[in-house]
Amino acid sequence: MKRLLGFYIFAVLVLGLGLLFPDDYYVTVVGTTVIQNIVLAVSLNLLMGNAGQISLGHAAFFGMGAYISAILTTRFGINPWAAMVVSAITVAVISYLISKPILRLKGHYLAMATLGVGIIIHIFMVQADSITGGPDGMSDIPGLSILGHAIEGDFAWYMLFALFMLFVVWAALNIVDSRAGRALAAVHGSEIAAQMVGIDTARVKTHIFVFSTVIASLVGSLFVHQQAFVSPESFSFFFSVELVTMVVLGGLASVFGSVFGAVILTLLPEFLLVFEDYEVLIYGAILMIIMIFLPDGLFVTMKRNILHWLQKRKGAENTEHPSPGMEG
Amino acid sequence: MDQFLQFLITGITVGSIYALVALGFTIIYNASDVVNFAQGEFVMIGAMTAIYLSGKGMPLILSAVTAVAVTVVIGMLLEKLAIEKARNATVVTTIIITIGASILLRGAALLLWGKDYYGLEAFSGEEPIHIGTATILPQNLWVIGGTAIAVLCVKFFFDRTMLGKAILACSFNKRAASLVGINVRMMLLIAYGLSAGLGACAGILIAPITFMSYQSGVMLGLKGFCAAILGGMGNSTGAVAGGLLLGILEALGAGFISSGYKDAISFFIILLVLFFRPSGLFGKAGTERV
Numbered sequence: 001m002k003r004l005l006g007f008y009i010f011a012v013l014v015l016g017l018g019l020l021f022p023d024d025y026y027v028t029v030v031g032t033t034v035i036q037n038i039v040l041a042v043s044l045n046l047l048m049g050n051a052g053q054i055s056l057g058h059a060a061f062f063g064m065g066a067y068i069s070a071i072l073t074t075r076f077g078i079n080p081w082a083a084m085v086v087s088a089i090t091v092a093v094i095s096y097l098i099s100k101p102i103l104r105l106k107g108h109y110l111a112m113a114t115l116g117v118g119i120i121i122h123i124f125m126v127q128a129d130s131i132t133g134g135p136d137g138m139s140d141i142p143g144l145s146i147l148g149h150a151i152e153g154d155f156a157w158y159m160l161f162a163l164f165m166l167f168v169v170w171a172a173l174n175i176v177d178s179r180a181g182r183a184l185a186a187v188h189g190s191e192i193a194a195q196m197v198g199i200d201t202a203r204v205k206t207h208i209f210v211f212s213t214v215i216a217s218l219v220g221s222l223f224v225h226q227q228a229f230v231s232p233e234s235f236s237f238f239f240s241v242e243l244v245t246m247v248v249l250g251g252l253a254s255v256f257g258s259v260f261g262a263v264i265l266t267l268l269p270e271f272l273l274v275f276e277d278y279e280v281l282i283y284g285a286i287l288m289i290i291m292i293f294l295p296d297g298l299f300v301t302m303k304r305n306i307l308h309w310l311q312k313r314k315g316a317e318n319t320e321h322p323s324p325g326m327e328g
Numbered sequence: 329m330d331q332f333l334q335f336l337i338t339g340i341t342v343g344s345i346y347a348l349v350a351l352g353f354t355i356i357y358n359a360s361d362v363v364n365f366a367q368g369e370f371v372m373i374g375a376m377t378a379i380y381l382s383g384k385g386m387p388l389i390l391s392a393v394t395a396v397a398v399t400v401v402i403g404m405l406l407e408k409l410a411i412e413k414a415r416n417a418t419v420v421t422t423i424i425i426t427i428g429a430s431i432l433l434r435g436a437a438l439l440l441w442g443k444d445y446y447g448l449e450a451f452s453g454e455e456p457i458h459i460g461t462a463t464i465l466p467q468n469l470w471v472i473g474g475t476a477i478a479v480l481c482v483k484f485f486f487d488r489t490m491l492g493k494a495i496l497a498c499s500f501n502k503r504a505a506s507l508v509g510i511n512v513r514m515m516l517l518i519a520y521g522l523s524a525g526l527g528a529c530a531g532i533l534i535a536p537i538t539f540m541s542y543q544s545g546v547m548l549g550l551k552g553f554c555a556a557i558l559g560g561m562g563n564s565t566g567a568v569a570g571g572l573l574l575g576i577l578e579a580l581g582a583g584f585i586s587s588g589y590k591d592a593i594s595f596f597i598i599l600l601v602l603f604f605r606p607s608g609l610f611g612k613a614g615t616e617r618v
Contacts, residue, residue, distance in 0.1 A: 054420045101603040107419035108363035112557060113602050115550070116595035127588040237546075241427060248424055281435025287428030292414045295421050 006256060007173055011166050018158045026270070028154035032226065034266045035161040036219055039168050041246040041258035043215035046172055048244070049253030050181065051208045052188035053103060054111050057118025058243050061213040063235025064091050065220025067125060067132055070141050070230045080144050084221040091217035095210050103205045118240050125232035137231025144225045157226050164222060168215055172255045175211075184208060188253070245287050251297020260299040330461040335583040336576060341468045341537065343575020344475035345371075348530035349552025350559065350567035351482060352523035358499040358562055359519035362411055362422045366430035367527055368549015369437075372542065374399045374528025375535040376437055379446045388449065396528040402433070403524020404517050411520070412513070430549070437542035448535035471533045478529055479568055482522075486564075495519050547591065551578075554598045560608025569610065 014035075021027040044058045068087035072078040078086070102113045125132045132138070144151045144160070151160055175181050183204045186194035194201050224230045246265050250257025265286075269279055294301045349367055356364045374395050381391035410425055417425070451470045456463040486492040497505040498515045506512045530548070531540070538544070555574045559566025574594060581593035601608065 048420070052420070054423060105602055105606065108423060108561075109557070109602055109606055111363070111420075111423050112553060113599060116554075116599050116602075119550075120592045120595050120599075123589060123592040127586075127592075241431070244424065244427070277439060278435065280431060280438055284428050284430070284432025284435050288410055288425055288432060291417070291421050291425045291428060292410055295414070295417060 003177065004170075004173060007166075007170060010169070010256070010259070014162050014166065015159070018155065018162060022155040022158075028158040030267070030270050032154070032158050032161050034263055035158070035165045036223055037243070037246060037262040037266050038259050039161075039165050039219040040216055040243050041250070041262040042168055042172050042255055043212040044243050045247045045250075045252065045255065045258040046175065046184075046208055047212045048247055049251075049258075050176060050184040050188060051205055053205060053209070054107075054114070054244075056111050056115035056237070056240050056244065057121070058114075058212075058216060059235045059237070059239035060118040060121035061091055061095065061216040062220040062223075062239075063125060063232070064094070064121060065217030066224040066230050066235070067138075067220075068217075069221040070138050070224045071131065073142050073225075074138060074140060080142055080221075080225055084218065087221050088214050088217050092210050092214050095213040096206065099206045099209045100202075103202065103209060115237065115240075119237055122232060122236055125235065132232070133230075135232060137229060137233075139229045141224055141228045141230065143228065144222075161222060161226075164219065169255060169259065175208075176253075176255060180204065180207070185253075242283070245283060249286060249290055249298055251300030254297065254300045254303075257297050257299040261297070331583065332580075333460065333462040335579045337462060337464050337468060338583075339576035339579030340572060341471045341575070342534075342579060343555075343572035344471050345530045345534045345548065345571075346551050346555040346575050347568040347571025348475055348478060348526050348533075349548055350555035350571045351479065351564055352526040352530075353552055353556040354562060354564045354567040355482075355495075355519050355523040355526070357556070358564075359495055359516055360407075360411060361419075362426065363419075363553070364406075364523070365423060365426040365549065365553075366406060366433060367523070367552055368545035368547070369430045369433040370399050370403060370524045370527025370545070371531035371534075371548045371552075372437060372540065372545030373402060373433060373531070375448070375531030375540040375544070376441055376446070376542070377528075378532045379448045379535060379540060380441065382448060383446070388451065392532045395532060396525050399528035400521040400525045403520040403522075403527075406524075407517050407520035412516070430545070434542055434545065441542060443541060445539040445541045447539045448532070450536040465537070467536045471537070474529065474533045478526060482526070482564070485522075491515075491518065551594055554594055557598060557606075557608055558601055560610040563608070563610045566608055566610030570608065573609075 017027050017031065040058065040062055044055060047053050047055055047058075065084075065087045068090055069080065069083045072083035072086060073080050098117060102110065102117070105113050126135050128134075151157060175184075183194070183199045186197065186199055187201050187204055191201050194204075223234075242265065246261035247258050248261070249264060250259065250261030265283075268282075269276070290298060296304075349371060352367050352370065353364060356362055356367070377395035377398050378388075378391045381394055382388050386394070406426075406429055410429060411422070414422060414425055450465070450467045452466045454465065454467075456465055457469075484492075486496055494505070494510045495515045495518060497508070497510055498512050498519075502512050505515070531545075534548075551574065552571065555571035556567045557570070558574055559568070559570025574597070577597060578590055578594050582590040585593065
C-alpha cells in the first residue's frame with residue numbers, strides 16, 4: 001500500500017478532476033492531450049531513464065500505431081479494437097526486429113540510429129500517399145465503442161485515456177520495482193558489470209524497448225480514433241525531441257517525473273498566449289538549463305529537497321528515530 | 329550517362345556542404361568528445377546572417393565575413409556557457425544539451441527572421457556552363473572550390489601550426505596537454521569557434537543554390553552527422569570523404585529511384601553502416617573501456 005501510495009493519490013486526482021469538471025475545456029480537452037503525452041513520456045522514460053538507452057524516434061512508434069489503426073479501420077473496415085491489437089502486434093514485431101542491431105549501439109550512435117528510424121518512418125508517412133494519404137493525412141476515422149456504447153464527447157474520451165494512462169503508470173511503477181527493473185538499473189549503471197552478474201543485457205534491453213514502443217503504439221491508436229483524423233505532422237522528429245524534453249524536465253528514471261514533465265510542457269503553451277512565438281526558444285532554453293544545472297530533472301530535484309527538509313525537521317523533533325530516506 | 333553526370337555534379341555540390349558540416353562535427357568531437365547536434369544551426373545562422381546583411385545593402389563579401397564572425401562567436405558561447413559548465417556530464421546528457429542549443433538557436437532565428445525562405449545572390453552570375461549535355465552553375469564551382477580551400481586550410485592548421493597541434497594534443501589527452509603548458513580551455517574555445525566558422529562557410533556557399541529558412545539547418549546538420557559516421561567518427565579525412573560519398577549517393581538515389589525518398593535513402597545508408605560497420609568506412613574498430 002505504502003509503495004504505491006503516490007499512485008493511488010494520483011489516480012484519485014486524475015479521475016476526480018474528470019468527474020468534477022466534465023464540461024471544462026481545460027480538464028477534458030487539454031487534459032486528454034496531457035494524458036496522451038504522459039503515456040508517451042512514461043514509456044519513453046522506461047527506455048531512457050531506466051535502461052539508459054536514448055531514443056530520438058519515439059514519436060514514430062506513436063505514429064505507426066495511429067496510422068496502422070487508421071488504415072485498417074477506414075480502408076478495410078476492421079473493428080477498431082481488433083485494428084488496435086493488430087497495430088500493437090505489428091509495432092512489437094518491427095521494434096523487436098530492429099532492437100537487435102539498434103540496441104547494440106551506444107551513446108551518440110544509438111541516438112543517430114533511433115533518429116534515423118524515426119525520420120525514415122516519418123518520410124514514409126509523407127511520401128507513400130497511396131497508403132497513408134500523404135502530407136494531407138487521412139480523415140473520417142471511426143470512433144470507438146465499448147459493449148455497443150459509442151464513446152462520444154470529451155468526458156468519455158478523457159476517462160478512457162485516463163484509465164489507460166493509469167494502467168501504464170501503474171505498470172511502469174511495478175516494472176521499476178521488479179527484478180526486471182533492477183536489471184534495467186544495472187544495465188544503466190554499467191552494461192559490462194551487469195553482464196558479469198549474470199544479467200542477459202541484450203534481452204532486458206529488447207524487452208523494455210518492445211514494451212515502450214507497444215505502449216506508444218496503443219496510445220497512437222486511441223489518439224487516432226479520438227481525433228478521427230491523422231496527418232504526418234504529429235509524428236515528426238520534433239515531437240520525438242519534445243517527448244525527450246518532457247522526460248528530462250521531470251527527471252530520468254522517475255515515473256512521476258515524466259508525468260510532471262508531460263503536464264508542464266503540454267500546459268505551458270495553453271496558458272501563455274505570448275508563448276507562441278517564443279515556444280521553440282523556450283523549449284530549447286528549458287532543455288539546456290535543466291540538463292546543465294539540474295541533470296537529475298526538476299521534479300526529482302524538488303522531491304529530493306523536500307524529503308531532505310522533512311527528514312531534517314523530523315530529525316530535529318525526534319533524534320532517537322531517524323527515518324530512512326525514500327528514493328525513487 | 330549524361331543524366332549520371334548531371335546527378336554527379338549535384339551530388340558533389342551537396343556532398344561538399346555535408347563534408348564541411350561533418351568536418352565541423354569531427355573537430356568538436358575530437359576536442360571535447362561531444363557530438364554537437366547544433367552543428368546544422370551554425371550553417372543556418374551563417375547563411376541567414378549573410379542573407380540578412382546583404383539584403384540591407386552590405387557588399388556580399390563583407391556580409392559573408394561578418395556572418396562567419398557572428399557564427400564563430402555563437403560557437404564559442406556555446407562552449408563557454410553550456411559545454412564547459414557540463415564538463416562531467418554523461419554522453420546522453422551532452423547530446424540533450426546540444427539538442428537544446430539547436431532548438432534555442434532555431435527559436436532565436438524564428439523570432440528574428442520568421443518562417444520565410446530567403447535566397448542569397450549568386451557569387452558570380454547565373455550563366456550555366458555546359459559540359460557535354462550536362463550543365464553546371466558558377467555557384468556549384470564556388471561551393472566545390474570553397475570547400476576544397478576550407479578543407480586544405482583546416483588540414484594545414486592542424487598539421488603545421490602550433491595552435492592546431494595544441495588542439496590535437498588536447499584531444500588525445502587533456503591532462504597531459506595541460507601539463508606541457510597548453511591552455512586546454514582556450515583550445516576548446518578555439519575548436520568550437522573553428523567548427524562554427526566552417527558551418528557558417530558551408531551555409532553561405534550553399535545559400536544561393538538552396539533557399540534558406542530558420543529550419544534549414546536541421547537536415548543539413550543531421551546529414552553532416554551521417555557523413556561523419558559514414559567516414560568514421562573522429563576521422564577528419566573520413567568526414568570529408570563521407571560527406572562527398574553521401575552527397576553523391578543521395579543525388580543518384582534521388583535521380584534514379586525517387587526524389588521524395590531522398591532523405592530516407594541517406595538515413596537508410598547510415599543505419600546499414602551503424603549495423604554492419606559502426607566504426608565507419610575509414611575508422612578503426614575500437615573496444616569499449618569499462
